[in-house]
Amino acid sequence: MTLRLLQHRSDHGDRTVIAAQGDTAHVVPGFTSIRALALHAIARKISLSAAVEAAGRGDAIDIVAEFAAGRLLAPIDHEDGAHLLLTGTGLTHLGSAEGRDKMHRAAAAAEKQTDSMRMFLEGLEGGKPAPGETGQQPEWFYKGDGSQLVGPNEPLTMPAFAQDGGEEPELAGIYIIGDDGTPHRLGLALANEFSDHVTERHNYLWLAHSKLRQAALGPELLVGTPPDHIEGSSRILRNGEVIWEKPFLSGEANMSHSFANLEHHHFKYGLFRRAGDVHVHFFGTATLSFSDGIVPEEGDIFEIGAAPFTLPVRNPLKRAQAVPLVVRLL
Template identity: 75%
Template sequence: MTSLRLLQHRAPDGKRSVILAEDSAAHFLRDVRTVRELALQAIATGETLAATARACPTGDPVDIAAEFAAGRLLAPIDHDDPAHLLMTGTGLTHLGSAEGRDKMHKAAASGEHQTDSMRMFLEGLEGGKPAAGQVGQQPEWFYKGDGSQLVGPTDPFTMPSFAQDGGEEPEVAGIYIVGEDGTPWRLGFALANEFSDHVTERHNYLWLAHSKLRQAALGPELLIGTPPESIEGTSRILRDGKAIWEKPFLSGEANMSHTIANLEHHHFKYDLFRRPGDVHVHFFGTATLSFSDGVKTQEGDVFEISAAPFALPVANPLTRAEERAVTVKVL
């Protein structure tokens, strides 16, 4: 199966370009500055994103692994106005995801003591994959922030000064743009790290919203076309160059309790998420966390996530912001 991907590149002089990669070959697209511009062109002409990219004049070939190592690859989607890029996500969507969540909350998972997490997971397992044309069970949903919180594939994660933890969440994210008539268009999928504060979440599940207001990273490639049913990858944490934790993770519909279409429906059913021109990055969840295995991260650790058919990983070091007083003034 051919793997067609789009990447965003920034040269040392600041010039931006788009790269089209197909299997192991890649080349620049001439006169295309961003993936968002290319997507809007595809919508306007009624062509697929793949056909629109392939129709662009071909530029020089490029070694995407070398450009990744040099730090010249950006997140595969962004917006000139970060306020018009929204990052959201759904949890308890993967087979096995309830186990890690329940371990996190140290709660029983049966009878009258069943946790809300387990109840939601079981409801998704039963109704998250409805028949064609029907609406399935709605999932857990959360907000992560706007485009100012999206970092590149090798950029540092900066957790707030007040954060109790900084932990990885290896995922696949759906990338969308809203057309002029309010129609959401899926551009494709990206490898992602939906970085979260699991200590804060564990304290009280109602603090989940606080724990998710953190940065997130996308791998450099936007996979376009039909995604594989099963995506198998590896998540690991490097400390001083050595892996202190490593574990496989699974994604794709074959490993999920919801269909992608069901998750998309329950996000875009809200009018405020169908604002023309907006970009949406929606994280689909995971069942694999180092936190569930008792790992305590520290500044300087590098979260590295890789998975085929993506050729490149997402690898972000952990840092902490300096404490800064916040004062609310009265006018």
């Protein structure tokens, strides 16, 4: 059975790591964070699964009840948020170009092919290179540092100036950099990458602005080799009623790029191989409510679920209060 790791915080603030397989889960003794467990495994040159096995079994935990009680955290964090980076790649999934192409086609009506479609087709042709070869580099974007990462059930807060706050159901790779600069993939998490699609639609060169937003992770870290095909559902609830719902596909069988190729083109930059840093890298999606004309409102709840994850990433939408901005000359 697939191993899943979770982070738990009690009502008194005490933290623990939970290991789950199937319907059973238990505390992993001796560790208060998945990051600490990962560093322990790297230092001993063993896998995360082996580190969990060696730690023994603590108390049994009902993760469904703990999720409902709001005691499960994002499955990765860092005590210094500046050392956790949120990044991602787009146009990586089969079908992902359609929505983006619709956004940009009006602005490029005179062209036979938009830049988005051209990038997608290049990825389709060269995004899954043979082992040892370098494939086509993907679109890449930066979302922020650890201060922008929210956990399950926490609000996704768009800035006061945002034109939209829309969901993006996808997988995120969770990484930590070893002392020698080697990136280690800890596993995958279910994610809501969350973007401002209205801003992006205005001009695709504003993609960078649209991505500087919070992002949410589901509570479970899927350890080991992930399945090639992952099928889930993304929906929006308003006042307890589902106003939009759609299935989505992920995993390498449904992508135009391999995980290895996306990882290569992220970690080829030396500044992303700083020892001890944590990276959350979003792998993209092909399913957006925005493409169906949905306009999320404050108070709406985004809910994204997919097997083999057993718990969803579930977050209400919130808008931040405007804060006066003053730049002073010294």
